Amino acid sequence: MSNNSLIEVVAGVLYNQQGEFLLSSRPIGKPYAGYWEFAGGKVETGESRLAALQREFAEELGIEITAATPWLTKIHHYEHAHVHLHFYRITANQWHGQLTAREQQSWCWQQPGNLTVAPILPANAPILAALAIPTSMSGNLNTGFHSATPQQPALQILPYQPGIATTTVVYAPASQLQQLTKQHPTANIWAICHNHEQWLQAQTAAAIIWPVSSNEDIQLLLNLLQQHPSGVPVMALLEKSSQPTAQPDWITLGVHGIIQEQ
Numbered sequence: 528m529s530n531n532s533l534i535e536v537v538a539g540v541l542y543n544q545q546g547e548f549l550l551s552s553r554p555i556g557k558p559y560a561g562y563w564e565f566a567g568g569k570v571e572t573g574e575s576r577l578a579a580l581q582r583e584f585a586e587e588l589g590i591e592i593t594a595a596t597p598w599l600t601k602i603h604h605y606e607h608a609h610v611h612l613h614f615y616r617i618t619a620n621q622w623h624g625q626l627t628a629r630e631q632q633s634w635c636w637q638q639p640g641n642l643t644v645a646p647i648l649p650a651n652a653p654i655l656a657a658l659a660i661p662t663s664m665s666g667n668l669n670t671g672f673h674s675a676t677p678q679q680p681a682l683q684i685l686p687y688q689p690g691i692a693t694t695t696v697v698y699a700p701a702s703q704l705q706q707l708t709k710q711h712p713t714a715n716i717w718a719i720c721h722n723h724e725q726w727l728q729a730q731t732a733a734a735i736i737w738p739v740s741s742n743e744d745i746q747l748l749l750n751l752l753q754q755h756p757s758g759v760p761v762m763a764l765l766e767k768s769s770q771p772t773a774q775p776d777w778i779t780l781g782v783h784g785i786i787q788e789q
């Protein structure tokens with residue numbers, strides 16, 4: 528199947544001031560009616576992705592989006608369509624208006640990592656898992672990382688070692704990912720990447736850790752995010768030994784979150 532047959536879709540993860548995100552149910556008459564999804568829809572010819580998001584949120588929910596940040600992308604093949612999904616994050620101060628169900632759909636606020644509605648669209652399971660990853664963590668590569676602020680979902684991840692409980696979230700070099708996934712098919716493994724080749728190897732990981740110690744590391748990461756947008760959330764690990772002079776606005780550039788080395 529060629530890329531031409533892919534339908535471009537935008538979907539928005541809209542947050543409120545409490546850090547909850549919005550899900551809505553697919554209206555009657557559409558494929559997968561009643562399934563929960565992020566509001567959004569198909570990008571029309573000649574329309575930018577942001578304009579499509581703005582139009583869909585206005586049409587479906589009666590609210591105005593002022594800005595949105597590219598986050599994850601995913602290709603999914605449904606029986607009714609092959610879709611190229613572009614997920615955006617929309618913070619509480621990037622939208623305004625009164626939420627109104629304009630298409631007889633239901634909507635609800637959900638806490639990351641604690642879903643209370645079902646069923647969800649098949650393509651969205653990894654997206655919801657990624658949402659539960661904190662955007663701010665700290666620690667170091669030798670001993671592990673944990674959520675940095677109490678408002679974030681609690682998470683601890685540890686370096687992989689043989690015999691570690693398979694319920695633990697672990698990280699390992701991207702080059703070991705394939706082998707570890709074979710040994711522990713249900714494990715939640717993050718991959719450490721420093722270059723293009725490892726970035727490609729890491730696309731089946733639960734998350735990517737990208738250590739940053741120089742401006743070159745930053746530039747390479749930003750190039751990869753632009754040229755090979757990822758379905759895997761990327762955490763930039765800011766190493767404390769060598770601080771780069773560039774201070775990018777990580778989140779608006781598509782990085783999921785920051786790990787501050789301690």
Ligand SMILES: Nc1nc2c([nH]c(=O)n2[C@@H]2O[C@H](COP(=O)(O)OP(=O)(O)OP(=O)(O)O)[C@@H](O)[C@H]2O)c(=O)[nH]1
Binds near residue numbers: 557605648651
């Ligand atoms: N809106 C939205 N669509 C999603 C998500 N996840 C996902 O797989 N999709 C798929 O992406 C496609 C979006 O198409 P849609 O039917 O919602 O688009 P639309 O509102 O423009 O519909 P229309 O054709 O009736 O105008 C569907 O195949 C849907 O299953 C999601 O989180 N939000």
